[in-house]
Amino acid sequence: MARDTGPGLARGSTARGRGATRSPGWALAVILTLICVVAGLVPGRPGTVALAVPFALLALSGRDHRTGARSGTEPLVLISTDRHLTRSTSTLRLLLTPRPKEEPTKTLAAPSLVAITLAAPGCPADGLVLQADEECPLVADIPVSGEIAVLSYGSAGVSADVVRPTDFVQAPPVRVSVLPQVGPTLARPVSRRLSGLSGSHTSRRPGEGGELRSIAPMQPGDQQRRIDWRATARRSTDQDMLMVRRTFADAEASVVLVVDRANDLPASTEDWFAAGTSTLGQGSLHVARTAAATVAASYLAAGDRVGLDDLSGTRRPLRSAAGSRQLEQIRTRLAGMSVVPRRRHRRDPVPPQGAVVIIFSAFLDEEPARLLRLWHAQGHPVIGVDCVPVLQRTESSRAQDQTVRLTLLRRRLLLEDLQTEGITVLSGSVQDEPGRQSEREHGAPLPDAAGTDLDTGLRLLARQSRRGAGLSAAPGTARGIR
Template identity: 35%
Template sequence: MSFGADLGYEDRPGRRPPDPRATRVWWLAPAAIGWLGAGVVLLTLGVVARRPDVVAIGVPLLLGLAWGTSRRPQLVPVVRLTGDDQPTGSTGSTGTVEAEVEVAPAEQPTVIALRVRAPGHRAAEALVVAERRTLGVSMRTVRTGRRALFGLSHRAVGADGLLSTVSAGDRPLTMTILPSARALEDLPLSFRLQGLTGPHTSRRAGSGGDLHDVAVFAPGDRLRRIDWRVTARLNTAPSTPGPGAPRGAAIDRLYVRRTFATADATVMLVIDSRDQVGPRVSTWGDATRLREDETTSLDVARHAAISLARQYLSAGDRVGLEDLGRLRRPAPPAGGRRQLQLLTQQLALAEPEGEPTRRQRIPRLPSGALIVVFSTFLDDDAAAMARTWRRAGHRVLAVDTLPTLLISGIPERLYVAYRIVAMERTDRLQQLAGAGVETLAWMDQTTDPGVRLTALGQLRGRR
């Protein structure tokens, strides 16, 4: 974490500071207590020993202390930590989060000792003059979601060092780090497209661009669909040819060109926010030990889900969201930029809420939708739901969000437990593949997920 720039702070003029009025009071600083003790001791020794020179040394200390405390200011400087709820620039590869420390001075010159702390970083300290200013602080993180990132403690000291305030700390600054999205190309679609118009070609005849077949004109067909060349070629010649017979063929049937109709896809993103594990297996039992440079499984799920949502929505499809960690109504499928903002907000707020609650019923999702499940599959719940949806006729894509694991250096007992969990997880993924659920590892080191999604996007037939 960095505190301002260069010499420890960065002035940003033009910002309106907070109200300088406060209820905090001034107290004797450690230096003043030293003056008081030294003055009393010297004065006592001088009187007892009848040494006027010693008394002359102690009296100025007491007089200076009395003069300094008599000019005690009524107000103290106000320091406040502020920041945007959704800071810009926090998404993407940089992962830099910024906040600001606003300072309002008192009526007399003072000095403020600042200490800004952030999770996973050493605290940054600075000693600044209490002037009307705004200081910038920043930290780097790869984590996403709504989290408490910055904490501030401060203490004001008078110009003579005799008076100071008690160290005060504000509540941590809570900020929402939105997940970033990567560029994707072709994506898989559902087995059955819906709607009367859309960006994709469906399997039924209708108003579209690709040729379906040529058929005899029937009631309801549009006249502009008549193919006159095919009509002239397929109509029969006159049955009584002769000198008096009319020229040309008798047109008794009209033929029209039928095309494939266009439609859009319905996609339901199902995120499993019941647990959040990091790359180090030793931290699976304690989420507080996760570092800011470690991407968790929930961070991977948010990144993968928003990447797919942005691509589907940009293509004109409808996307919804279901969170297995919350017993709430899912976000219904919709399209447009507003839907992307809604999904981004809900994905950023998805986090474990205490002990996972087991669902008694499988969530009901729109008929014919493509269901994409984002989970670590460390238990049977998400895998069982995926198999149920597949048996109901949906096309289901299981995205493995487990990050690249670091298992070196862990105790043998913990390694044995990890191996048991890993084997059970491998069996679940194999059972999903056997049930017709297409699987994809988002953090696979050998295959790029975009390439795998492109390959799945070329498969449209029902399996």
């Protein structure tokens, strides 16, 4: 028998759709109706039949509805940042609003309720049932720095009689990017091989600058404004020879910040072993971001050039430049740095000539140490910044305890080797004295400590470099180190 393949059937097929099914609530209502009616009719008990009335009405209500038949690719609600509300340092206010209706559908009634599932990172999901046109502000925690999805969510519509649900549709998660904070200005050790013709540092080249190099008789080529009349009066009694002041040229320093983002070591050691650890806490990557932003701001404030690279090699390095815009670019790039496994480099990165190289790493493996040694051997002033945060020893088993101890021991040996080879490694984390105290009390010998903190270490290096150069530096400037 030939079947009708006209428009009517085609419409029916489309409406059913692939995967379109009845809702479980509707099926349950039909089953209960049948059971009540049969169980009432057989012994002749109208009371039992009466139990079926609500279920029969619900089954009738949901007779035309199927889940999956509705083209529900758009979520019913949207969550956006609430710009009218102030944001504190650790929380973000969001606003959940119903999605504006594009065009009213005649055949399908809009659901009167919306069931929203909210999932913050590291937390079990929460449900929220609202009226379809109801708004709801939300408060979510944000990371201390970095870019993550702070809230994943999805929604499904529910009719008021609950037997006509729509499909659950997941929405794009709410992502935020928190720029790393810039700490107080740090001392700036620089290389002896400075470049450029302007800047706040004094190079060893003769040229235009503020640092006196010598006072000598005027030669052809000397500018008239260089004549030192007092020295001329003092030294040339016959007034037959003019004396000029010669200076060291001003120059700018170049710094390359290299961030190792191969791992993000949480402060709580138990989280080292957790698969779905929250990224909201202070991990080693946060310490690296904050320390790198502070170092960059310190150098850029003095007019130096700062570049940024990462050991994973997934993005092109940010070229060295000066200025406040460069600082914003560096902070933005740092905020976007998440954990990425290292790629195998065809060749090692090459820092600019005479640049100070600062590596921010947790020093869990040999690679950052190898690069420090390499660049040190090439004549670059190198500094390692240990970014492991102040650890909270929360291991829950003996195996975890031993793993943590072995990891920290390996790190310690690595850092000691670097120190022995004359490579300075500073601690990038804030030295939380109560935390350190508790670790000492609990018997942990602080094998993770890299030594001097960043501020003190850089100040010592800057002073050392001034002494090594044998030149006095103007306030706020530093002489080269090697």
